[in-house]
Amino acid sequence: MPEVSIIIPAFNSSKFIRQCMDSVFIQDYKDFEVIVIDNGSVDYTVSILKEYYPEVFLIENRENLGSCAARNKGIEASKGKWILTLDCDVVLERNFLGKAIKFSKSSGESIGIFQPKILNSDKDTIYSSGIRLTILRRFYDIACGKPDNGKYDKLEHIFGACSAAGFYRKKILEEIKEKTGYFDERFFFLVEDVDLAWRAQKKGWKAFYYPGSVCYHSGNSSGFNKRTRQYLCFRNRYYMILKNENKWCLYLKLILCVTYDVPRFFYLILTNPYTLKGIKEVANYIKKL
Numbered sequence: 001m002p003e004v005s006i007i008i009p010a011f012n013s014s015k016f017i018r019q020c021m022d023s024v025f026i027q028d029y030k031d032f033e034v035i036v037i038d039n040g041s042v043d044y045t046v047s048i049l050k051e052y053y054p055e056v057f058l059i060e061n062r063e064n065l066g067s068c069a070a071r072n073k074g075i076e077a078s079k080g081k082w083i084l085t086l087d088c089d090v091v092l093e094r095n096f097l098g099k100a101i102k103f104s105k106s107s108g109e110s111i112g113i114f115q116p117k118i119l120n121s122d123k124d125t126i127y128s129s130g131i132r133l134t135i136l137r138r139f140y141d142i143a144c145g146k147p148d149n150g151k152y153d154k155l156e157h158i159f160g161a162c163s164a165a166g167f168y169r170k171k172i173l174e175e176i177k178e179k180t181g182y183f184d185e186r187f188f189f190l191v192e193d194v195d196l197a198w199r200a201q202k203k204g205w206k207a208f209y210y211p212g213s214v215c216y217h218s219g220n221s222s223g224f225n226k227r228t229r230q231y232l233c234f235r236n237r238y239y240m241i242l243k244n245e246n247k248w249c250l251y252l253k254l255i256l257c258v259t260y261d262v263p264r265f266f267y268l269i270l271t272n273p274y275t276l277k278g279i280k281e282v283a284n285y286i287k288k289l
Helices: 017-025 045-052 066-077 096-106 170-176 192-202 226-244 250-271 274-287
Strands: 004-010 032-039 057-061 082-086 090-092 111-120 126-128 131-133 139-141 156-158 165-169 206-217
Touching (some): 004 017, 004 066, 017 032, 017 045, 017 090, 032 045, 045 057, 057 066, 082 096, 111 192, 131 192, 170 192, 192 206, 192 226, 226 250, 250 274
Parallel strands (some): 004 082, 032 057
Antiparallel strands (some): 090 206, 111 126, 131 139
16 A cells, blocks of 8 residues: 555646656655546547556546546545645656655644645746635635745645645545545535635644645646636635534624625626626525535
């Protein structure tokens, strides 16, 4: 049984997949398995994987089921003690896994989630050093866009890990799994990592940012346009709040969130035709609570 199962969703990823795979297989730490879940790619992604990386366990979906469902299939097939979710456009430093596993073994059983330092592909600026969730239930990647100048080189407690490169103890994923999966498949894509982190925290698990392991992220390998991403972020944020907020303060928090969001809400209504679809889906979600 491997120490780590690396779970990589792919969708029309031929532009990125070889760099990602090569960085995985040159790791100085070797106790891992790689599971790639292809979401119905119509480019050369699958043929590249079959020709150059036969050691990969490949799951082929006929259509794009979203990153949540893809990761869930990979996790279900995994054997590792730790799950590393990895976007297909992420490149690892050669000592990435060795340092991460050393940290995991010294961190104690209370840490269920940790995130490495994720830099942008320019290798100079930070993509994410962890997820933060505010009192108004806005979420963001800590230090996103900031220069990598040593300021973010300390071990820190965080709300959760960005799933572009996040380590999850398999034990906690089994503990918090819902009928809709480890990652909630209703989200399809985006915000699902914040939702999972919130569920883990409610079970008492801790999350940390570990800057010793470093990787590089190109961004938007999903191919979704700006309007689709806005709609999914808008809808999924309210899904997350409705699911996880304490029931005694849920409606107060919703009022505060909606009030805070009024300018953004009207902007989205005027500029993004998908917003009304998102509102209807959130309303239907509330009816089922």
